[in-house]
Amino acid sequence: GENVEQHPSTLSVQEGDSAVIKCTYSDSASNYFPWYKQELGKGPQLIIDIRSNVGEKKDQRIAVTLNKTAKHFSLHITETQPEDSAVYFCAASRGFGNEKLTFGTGTRLTIIP
Amino acid sequence: AAGVIQSPRHLIKEKRETATLKCYPIPRHDTVYWYQQGPGQDPQFLISFYEKMQSDKGSIPDRFSAQQFSDYHSELNMSSLELGDSALYFCASSRLATSTDTQYFGPGTRLTVL
Numbered sequence: 035g036e037n038v039e040q041h042p043s044t045l046s047v048q049e050g051d052s053a054v055i056k057c058t059y060s061d062s063a064s065n066y067f068p069w070y071k072q073e074l075g076k077g078p079q080l081i082i083d084i085r086s087n088v089g090e091k092k093d094q095r096i097a098v099t100l101n102k103t104a105k106h107f108s109l110h111i112t113e114t115q116p117e118d119s120a121v122y123f124c125a126a127s128r129g130f131g132n133e134k135l136t137f138g139t140g141t142r143l144t145i146i147p
Numbered sequence: 148a149a150g151v152i153q154s155p156r157h158l159i160k161e162k163r164e165t166a167t168l169k170c171y172p173i174p175r176h177d178t179v180y181w182y183q184q185g186p187g188q189d190p191q192f193l194i195s196f197y198e199k200m201q202s203d204k205g206s207i208p209d210r211f212s213a214q215q216f217s218d219y220h221s222e223l224n225m226s227s228l229e230l231g232d233s234a235l236y237f238c239a240s241s242r243l244a245t246s247t248d249t250q251y252f253g254p255g256t257r258l259t260v261l
Binding site for chain 1: 151177178180182188189190191192195197202203205237241243248249250251252253254255
C-alpha cells in the first residue's frame with residue numbers, strides 16, 4: 035500500500051518568513067495530493083490540492099509543487115502569519131474518485147511573532 | 148456553506164461498552180469515509196461507503212462495523228471498547244460525480260475509553 039513520509043515534524047519560522055514542508059510517496063499510481071491544516075481540537079481543513087497532471091498550483095500565499103518522477107511534493111507558505119500556526123498534513127490517493135487518503139505524519143508549524 | 152456534521156462531539160465510555168458515532172455528510176455528497184486519529188498521530192483510514200455500499204476497508208478492527216443509510220448519513224458502531232480505542236474519529240465526505248476527490252472533514256468525535 036501507499037506510504038507517505040513528511041518532513042520536518044516541527045518547524046518554527048519568524049512571522050513574515052516562508053515555510054516549506056516536504057512529502058514523499060511510494061505508490062506510483064497515486065495522482066491526487068491534498069494538503070490539510072489541522073488546528074487543535076478541530077478536523078483537518080483542506081488548504082490546497084494538486085493532481086499529477088499539474089506541476090505547481092498557487093493560491094494566494096500558499097503553493098504546492100509536485101515532482102511525479104521523484105515522487106515528492108511540497109507545500110510553500112509565504113509571508114507567514116501567526117494564524118498559520120497549526121499542524122499540516124500531506125496526503126495521497128489514487129484519485130479515481132472516492133479513494134481513501136493516506137496521510138503523512140504531520141508537521142507542527144509555529145509562527146514566531 | 149454546509150459542512151460535515153458529526154455527533155456526539157465527545158463521548159466517554161467504559162471498557163467493554165459499545166459506542167455509536169454518527170456522521171451527516173455535506174448535502175449531495177455520496178461518499179463517506181471514517182478515519183481514526185490517535186494522539187499526536189496522523190488520521191488512519193478505517194472504512195468508506197459509496198451509495199450505501201462499502202467501497203473500501205482499511206485497518207478497522209472486527210469489533211467495529213459501519214453502514215451508510217438511505218439519506219447518506221453513516222454510523223460507526225464500536226463494541227467491546229478497549230483503552231486503545233481512545234482517539235479522535237473523523238468522518239469525511241465527497242461527491243464522486245464531481246471527480247475532484249476532495250474530501251471534506253467533520254469536526255470529529257473525541258472518544259475516551261476509561
